[in-house]
Amino acid sequence: MAVALALLSSLLWGTADFFGGIFTKRMPAVVVVLISQLIALVLIVPTVWLLGSFDDPSGYFWWAVGAGIVGPLGLVCFYGALSIGTMGIVSPIAATGIIVPVAWGLAQGEQPSVLQFLGIVVAFVGVVLAAGPDVPHANVEARDAHVKSIVLALVAALNFGATFIFLAGGGESSVGMTIAVQRLTSVLLMIVPVVVFTRLVGLRWRDLPGLAGVGAGDAAANGAFAWSSTFGLLSVTAVLGSLYPVATLLLARILLKERLTRLQIYGVMGALVGIVLLSAG
Secondary structure (H helix, E strand, O other): OHHHHHHHHHHHHHHHHHHHHHHHOOOOHHHHHHHHHHHHHHHHHHHHHHOOHHHOOHHHHHHHHHHHHHHHHHHHHHHHHHHHOOHHHHHHHHHHHHHHHHHHHHHOOOOOOHHHHHHHHHHHHHHHHHHOOOOOOOOHHHHHHHHHHHHHHHHHHHHHHHHHHHHHHHHOOOHHHHHHHHHHHHHHHHHHHHHHHHOOOOOOHHHHHHHHHHHHHHHHHHHHHHHHHOOOOHHHHHHHHOOHHHHHHHHHHHHOOOOOOHHHHHHHHHHHHHHHHHHHO
16 A cells, blocks of 8 residues: 555656746746645645544644745746656756755754765766757757756755755654645745746646646645655655656657667666665665
């Protein structure tokens, strides 16, 4: 059951990321993030209420607020990178954010395993190979877009890693309320500036079902992963849950006909192997 739920979370995350990137190709990333987060909040609140989580200890609050601040920033950068770069490269690079909680553990006095050290090295080499120097574009504009997508993916990775730390801290008191307050914080911080400065440009009524799918997929993925972790097999579920870039890569290959150079393929494989080693360690 734990394995099935973790794989489900990976599939949902990867699929939501892919379509989030598709929407960002014709509307601002902040609009995509705001609408999908808002829909996720609408779905999460009644679920948390039904589970009785409103009565949980309040130790989750500031952790959840922190996650609500850095999480959307990571998503905006990530969706922006997906919209201008090669999804099969951007997604694995963003997933290397798992290095951040490992570094946090080191700062707290934890001793990483040999697998984790090896994972950091492999993931770093993978990122370098995936990012270049063998870029399959000849014109300067395309090269600039490629470089920008890599930078955005790395910023997203840092924010995703910080989000994991905040969610872990809040989850010690209440998983449900941490996720709910995280989404509420995100929406409250974003709604006024996004509406004022973007006027929700590019958003159409017919986009709402798709954006609902992105928000629901993200929320469901979080729920599935949290549930899988309750079985006490975190070493297994973390590995499987961190494989979400595979779904994004496959969708980009099938639907967008993305092609990578041989060197980039090695880089993507290295990043994925590094993620697995970090999680397994």
